[in-house]
Amino acid sequence: MDSEGLFDEGQVAPRAPMPGREGSGSLADASHASAPLAVRMRPRTLDELTGQDHLLAAGSPLRRLVEGDQPMSLLLWGPPGTGKTTIAAIVSGQTERDFVEISAVSAGVKEVRAAINTARAELARGGRETVLFIDEVHRFSKAQQDALLPGVENRWVTLIGATTENPFFSVISPLLSRSLLLTLEPLTDDDVRAVVRQAIEDERGLAGGVTVDDDALDHLVRLAGGDARRALTYLEASSGAALTQGVDRVDLAVAETAVDRAAVRYDRQGDQHYDVISAFIKSIRGSDVDAALHYLARMVEAGEDPRFIARRLMILASEDIGLADPTALTTAVACAQAVQLVGLPEAQINLAHAVIALSVAPKSNAVVKAIGAAASDVRAGMIGPVPAHLRDAHYGGAAKIGHGEGYHYAHDEPYAVAQQQHAPDVVADAVYYQPTEMGAEAAVRERLARIRRLLRGE
Numbered sequence: 001m002d003s004e005g006l007f008d009e010g011q012v013a014p015r016a017p018m019p020g021r022e023g024s025g026s027l028a029d030a031s032h033a034s035a036p037l038a039v040r041m042r043p044r045t046l047d048e049l050t051g052q053d054h055l056l057a058a059g060s061p062l063r064r065l066v067e068g069d070q071p072m073s074l075l076l077w078g079p080p081g082t083g084k085t086t087i088a089a090i091v092s093g094q095t096e097r098d099f100v101e102i103s104a105v106s107a108g109v110k111e112v113r114a115a116i117n118t119a120r121a122e123l124a125r126g127g128r129e130t131v132l133f134i135d136e137v138h139r140f141s142k143a144q145q146d147a148l149l150p151g152v153e154n155r156w157v158t159l160i161g162a163t164t165e166n167p168f169f170s171v172i173s174p175l176l177s178r179s180l181l182l183t184l185e186p187l188t189d190d191d192v193r194a195v196v197r198q199a200i201e202d203e204r205g206l207a208g209g210v211t212v213d214d215d216a217l218d219h220l221v222r223l224a225g226g227d228a229r230r231a232l233t234y235l236e237a238s239s240g241a242a243l244t245q246g247v248d249r250v251d252l253a254v255a256e257t258a259v260d261r262a263a264v265r266y267d268r269q270g271d272q273h274y275d276v277i278s279a280f281i282k283s284i285r286g287s288d289v290d291a292a293l294h295y296l297a298r299m300v301e302a303g304e305d306p307r308f309i310a311r312r313l314m315i316l317a318s319e320d321i322g323l324a325d326p327t328a329l330t331t332a333v334a335c336a337q338a339v340q341l342v343g344l345p346e347a348q349i350n351l352a353h354a355v356i357a358l359s360v361a362p363k364s365n366a367v368v369k370a371i372g373a374a375a376s377d378v379r380a381g382m383i384g385p386v387p388a389h390l391r392d393a394h395y396g397g398a399a400k401i402g403h404g405e406g407y408h409y410a411h412d413e414p415y416a417v418a419q420q421q422h423a424p425d426v427v428a429d430a431v432y433y434q435p436t437e438m439g440a441e442a443a444v445r446e447r448l449a450r451i452r453r454l455l456r457g458e
Contacts, residue, residue, distance in 0.1 A: 073157075082186060091131055092131040100157075132158065146172065210242055220238065280312075317329040331357050
């Protein structure tokens, strides 16, 4: 087989043997007792994988890849701890391919080419195919991603790239088009709880050597935030702390001490959820920035979904601030986007930024009162026909029935305000929006008064 342009002296990567075999590589080396609990408990088959049911159905691309041994490259996109690395190991183990792992944090083009060189040479000798797993592939530069293309296109390797970032923004189009994109969903609390319970009993895990109280288990699950690997790390720390103390029971106090995080009484489906978010919103509305930050911290520490908090901030920006600070909604929307892109723990800084800005902003509920008053009139039947001069006049025959006749184009008038009626007769004199004297809305109040006078010819 022609090796020109690809084989380079001294660029042959060391082989990473099969998972579970003697001398296996770091990712799959789960057999020894000192391996981290999260590594020892890594699922070995698709049937052992928790969550991601949408990827595991019969006939799904992932099933076909593993069970049908069909060569194809994958991009796995999802939050941390949802099974990206595990899927890569399963593909390698169940299809009897060699496994080579590269971290995009530390590797460069040289390492990528060396791994592909070795895989191609193995194929040329009639050996096994290779799974090339690249963790955090979004960190690769364009040049580094370009180096993967020959191996993927010619199927010298089965590439599996894992990313927590949107691949449509972070992965080059040629690589994206040559790979199957699989989206992994965040694990639910029940999924994480099932993983932890299995680790407590399984021979590969704690083998029943400790028991975990329900409130301690709930605490570990909350802190994990949908990350199974983090949950198992916390479980390992807690069980180790208990055994060090000469007991075989992990209670809440032991769990708090082991992970250095106090349990926050908070039920995402119960009273605490509603009470805390209510107090949070009312604190921002009341401009008490310190109280608002307290409740924000309580929610974040208890494992509340940061997207839920960001959504409530967007509502508050219009409901309680409105045009008193026209930048409030922009700030809240930017926060929501940042939360989506960044994720916890760093996203708590974005949330705090927005909370502080909205708390100290001038307050006005004029926007919510305005839409409420308008909706009340509509529900009461005060609708009426659209004035003829405002109706659509862009079709043939519209002029014959008077549509558009007498309309004054606003930009032709002084101050771009034309004296004419826009609302139906039944609500022609309605005044819904009544700006306050707060913040920037005071200037809006003065300008709006002048506009209304011009509109009505006063």
